[in-house]
Amino acid sequence: MISVIGGGAAGMMAAIMAARNGHKVQLFEKNEKLGKKLYITGKGRCNITNAADMEQLFANVVTNHKFLYSAFYGFDNMQTISFFEELGVKTKIERGERVFPLSDKSSDVINGLQRELQHLGVKVFLNTTVLDLITDDSGIKAIEIERNGKKEVVDTAAVIVATGGLSYPSTGSTGDGYHFAKKMGHTVTKLSQALVPFQIEEEYVQQMQGLSLRNVSARVYAGKRKIYENFGEMLFTHFGVSGPLILSASSYVAPFMGKQDIVLQIDCKPALSAEQLDARLLRDFSEISNKQFKNGLDKLLPKKMIPVMIELSGIDPNKPIHSVTKEERHRIVSLLKNLELHVECLRGYNEAIITQGGVSVKEINPSTMESTKVKGVYFAGEVLDLDALTGGFNLQIAWSTGFLAGTEVEE
Secondary structure (H helix, E strand, O other): OEEEEOOOHHHHHHHHHHHHOOOOEEEEOOOOOOOHHHHHHHHHOOOOEEOOOHHHHHHOEEEOHHHHHHHHHHOOHHHHHHHHHHOOOOEEEOHHHEEEEOOOOHHHHHHHHHHHHHHOOOEEEOOEEEEEEEEEOOEEEEEEEEEOOEEEEEEOOEEEEOOOOOOOHHHOOOOHHHHHHHHOOOOEOOOEEEOOOEEEOOHHHHHHOOOEEEEEEEEEEEOOEEEEEEEEEEEEOOOEEEOHHHHHHHHHHHHHEOOEOEEEEEEOOOOOOHHHHHHHHHHHHHHOOOOEHHHOOOOOOOHHHHHHHHHHHOOOOOOEHHHOOHHHHHHHHHHHHOEEEEEEEEOOHHHOOEEEOOEOHHHEOOOOOEEOOOOOEEEOHHHEOOEEOOOOHHHHHHHHHHHHHHHHOOO
8 A cells, every 4th residue: 555645736646646557545635625735826727837848847946956857757747738638627828838727727627636536546535644654674664644533553565745845834734744754864954935925125115015017127136146137027015026026036035035135126127228218218208398207207107106216216206307317317217227125034934835945855766756765755746855936837846756756656
């Protein structure tokens, strides 16, 4: 009997593959239903994977991409799409090569996986907590579980640990797998929330709450060192900034947080050079030269941003536009090309899409996902020290590592 701990993406995939390979499989999930985190991914639409080429798949993995060679080549994004199509989940590809179910419902993905588990005869135990893995010198022997308030020991030939990380704890991600791993002598690397919004020191961001900026460029510095630069979409919130561009940046910021000052620089008009932006301002101003400065930025900026930019520029909002000096104009250009925000902290695990850090991959066989310390124990998914950017890449890690663990597991 093979035991899978955790009924998320990696766990369900591992259970399906182990059962397809002829093993008897039991799946333990502490929640009242399977796929609780899957249900909320992609804002409830479930960004299953990303249809980019293999080079891009690896490029979007932030931590330990080389470890994933066997997993990604063994079960890639195209195989993931085919796998779900075969389960009756039709898919579509959207902007940024992101793959979603055609129905836009994450429940269809979960239902497809559940049907396959049922069809293969996998025994699913819900509301069941795994308390401990029981091992001896020869490897895994049994697991201790608790259900309906009763504890019991269940014999097992092998275990696949797919317990997830610490992000979205309400979905059951409470770090159980790290506890099991440490007890068996595994190293768990430093854990941090990732793909998470920034809390910003500057209070004026609150005035722009709800404003979404598309096609902006962001640079992030830890002290004087540039640690991230990219282009995309961001959102101002009541506490700071969010959106795909910021979430991806957070994965690079996490290791430096609390050690160095983190500064976010936003270029609101990356398509224009400073000279081109100045020429654009001049042109706008010449058309309304008798109006007050506060009415001169309507064409260039979204409404919510204008009062903030006026305040930061230090220019009298009632000043006639024809009196705005070249130096003052350059100040506006400089603000738009380099809006500087100080990152106070990352938001908490309850807002983080994933966890950075986990069971050290140096102690896992990359060809099988088996522990090199305890025979018969395998790991898959977010519990491992693997993480990637937004866009379906983290789920691909879950599918690929789950597939490999389920395919390679031995009794």
